[in-house]
Amino acid sequence: MPTLNPVVAEVTARIVERSKTTRADYLRRMDAAGSSGAGRAKLSCANWAHAFAGAPVKDKLNAMSGTQPNVGVVTAYNDMLSAHQPFERFPQIIRDAVREVNATAQVAGATPAMCDGVTQGRPGMDLSLFSRDVIAMSTAVALTHDAFDAVICLGVCDKIVPGLFMGSLAFGHLPVVFAPAGPMPxxxxxxxxxxxxxxxxxxxxxxxxxxxxxxxxxxSPGTCTFYGTANSNQMMMELIGLHLPSTAFVHPETGLRDALTAAAGKQAVELARSGQGRMADIVSEKGIVNAIVALLATGGSTNHAIHLVAMARSAGILIDWTDMDQLSSVTPLLARVYPNGSADVNAFQAAGGVAFVARELAGAGCIHADVVTVMGQGIHHYFQEPMLIDGELVWKDGVTESLDTDILRPASDPFDREGGLRLVQGDLGRAVIKISAVKPENRIVEAPAAVFETQEDALQAFQDGKLDRDVVVVLRFQGPRANGMPELHSLSPALSVLQDKGFKVAFVTDGRMSGASGKTPAAIHVSPEALAGGPLAHVRDGDVIRLDAEAGVLTTVGVPDLSARPAAVRTPAHATGAGWGYGRELFGAFRQAVSTAETGASICFVAPAAANGHADAPPDPNLVDRTVDA
Incomplete structure (x- = not known):
């Protein structure tokens, strides 16, 4: 393999050094869990009898032998998410497959799975990001029966895969395979x-x-076909090595998809028997860097500027937006998939798909080739694609040349010499911006601010014609502490209309914009957030704001000292609405405890006090003080 890009090597080394203490603590816990033996050996006869009381006789007999692997399936099935509807059949496919290799499989538990496409612009969106940590906790509850030798996770969409990932890492002493359902036609x-x-x-x-x-x-059943967070999840699971190769974008309800699901079950059994492929070893610093680079090279979802931080932290690995920005500077943009182009993920797959991307990134020295995956040592496994020949699943080398260079290009001739994500910072804080869909002439905007507290107010101003001008739309009090950090994609059409009229338009918010961030420049996830005393709380209507994605700048112009102004206070109606109704009142503790956007917007990493009064793990330098008033 070619020499690793020096910036990739430097960033990886920095992550390793920064994570030395937290990573060592995580691996210590996983080693301890693994050394205590297989789950079936630790359970008493009564425990084991409970675990298989409802199983078929054949599975009971197999389990009673105490020698064969038992695979725990954690499913995010429901039939209102098109992407998750196919999972209704998957557990039975997995059970049947592992029986063929003299093992057993059980649904260990289920997790919630909400659809951002349904809740966009609705109160339920305030629970969207928090649902990720609920899913992580649900996964832990499912696996804490400790009756499993390997795990299969069934999930696709926005918060679901990150949550399954985080929860599974608490059991990282086991091999874990992720099995997706694929996109709709x-x-x-x-x-x-x-x-x-x-x-x-x-x-x-x-x-x-x-x-x-x-x-x-x-x-129809299957993932939405644009390249948003759900499909970005699948790309990352491939390049981090938790999928079988090239399974991300195979349609559901096909023979090939069923064969891949069965193969995932058998691979989990094989890993359990061999004692290889612990999730804790696959999710390494190198694996996380590979996931980041894959995201950047394909113009993936901005949501992963938050999710990846929390996902990595679940393995004791500390990353930040500076790492992502520096990796982006040396990552070629290889794909144009909507909203960064007109093609969908089906066209992307037809042009060469994940196997082509993996081969090109490895060949260009942009990813680590010497990683552990569920297929074994080395990223080269992911240069292959599956196919059915006479009903048998076989693997072949993927294409070495793109079949459509309007969609997918080689690293030697990319759409752009750098990836789709940048860090912007200044007196308004730190934020990320996705530029892969933003034309170069629209990446620098300097204009007066129009400040809002709700999407509804901003949309009303648009409809009233008050935004028909050069404008930076500022939407604050949308961070994780304020209201759970909802996606604000409902504003995208209005902002696009203003830009199409010829106005210089930008969007600045401490909320999220989703994986569908489009052609209007948007500085999102501004941290610290307004409610936590961030600078956005001091911005006023008419302040001139400069967003320069090329230079990485997000700042006011002509405002001597923002902090000298009194901070804005949320209107009572907004403050009440953000916390109550539609189940939001149940998540007050989450809003109080959540970390910043750049540290993953998570509640999962507060180290508990041990009996001797000391924390079980050392303080995490990547987490911030959370004592700000609600």
Whole structure:
């Protein structure tokens, strides 16, 4: 393999050094858990009888031998998420497959799985990010029966895969395989969907027309076909080595998908028998860097500027936005998939897909080739693609040349010499911006601010024509402490309309913009957030703001000292609405305890006090003081 890019090597070394204490503590716990033996050996006869009381006779007999692996399946199945509807059948496929190799499989438990596409712009979106940590906890509850020798996780979408990942790492002494469901077939073209949305935002088409368009886009079982957070999850699971190779974008309800699901079950059994492929070893500093680079090289979701931090921290690995920014500077942009192009993930897969991306990144020295995966040692396994020949699953080398260079390009001739994510910072704090879909002429905006507290107020101002000008739309009190950090994608069509009119437009928020961040420059996840005393709380209407994605700048212009001003206070109606109703009142403790956006916006990493009064683990330097008033 070619020499590793020196920046990739430098960032990796920095992460290793920064994580030395927390990583060592994590591995110590995993070693201790693994050294205590297989789950079945630790359970009493009564425990073991309970675990298999409802199982078929054959499985009971197999389990009673005490020598064969038992695979725990954690599923995020529900049938209102198109991406998760196929999981209804997967547990039985896995059970049947592992019986063929004299093992057993059980559904250990289930996790919630909410759809951001349903809750966009609705109160339920305030629970979206917090659902990730609930999923992590649910995964831990499922696996804490300690009756399993390996794990299979069934999940695809936005918070679900990060949550399954975080929860599984608490049991990282076991091998863990992720089995996706795949994307739905292509519907109407993405540019047509975007056009109708923009026309609806301007009142040019009615709701019936909009609904017809949306149904044409989201129409069958499988993942939504744009390259948002769900499909970014799948790309990362491939390059971190937790999928079987090239399984991300195979359609559900096909023979190939069923064969891959069965193979995932058998691979989990093989790993359990061999004692190889612990999740704790796969999710290493090198593996996390590979996941970041894969995300950047394909223009993936901005949500992972938050999720990846929390996911890595679950393995004791500390990363930040500076790491991502520096890796982005040397990562070639290889893919143009909507919203960074007009193609969908099905076209991406047809052009060469994940196998092509993995081969190109490895060949360019952009990722670590010497990693452990569920397939064994080395990233080269992920240069392959699966296929069915006479009903048998076989693997072949993926294409070495893109079959459509408008969608997928080699590292020697990328769409851009750097990846799609940048860090911007200044007197307004630190934020991330996804530039892969933003044209170069739109990446620098300097204009007066229009400040809002809610999406509804911003959209009303747009409809009233008050934003028909050069403007930086500031939406504050949207951070994790304020209201759970909802996605604000409902503003995308309006901002696009203003930009299309020829105005210089940008968006600045301490909230999220989602994996569908589009052509308007958006500095998102601004940290520290307004409610925690961040600078956005001091911005006023009319302040000139400069967002320069090229230079990495997010600052006011002509404001001598923002902090000298009194901080804005949320209106009572907004403060009450952000905390109550639609289940939000149940998550008050989350809002009090959550860490900052750059530290993962998580509640999962507060070290408990031990009996002697000292923390069980050393303080985490990547977490911040959380004593700000609610």
């Amino acid at each position: 292509s519907g109407i073209p993405n540019f047509e969907k975007a056009r109708v949305r923009a026309e609806y935002a301007q009142g040019k088409v009615d709701r019936a027309t909009l609904l017809e368009s949306e149904i044409g886009s989201y129409h």
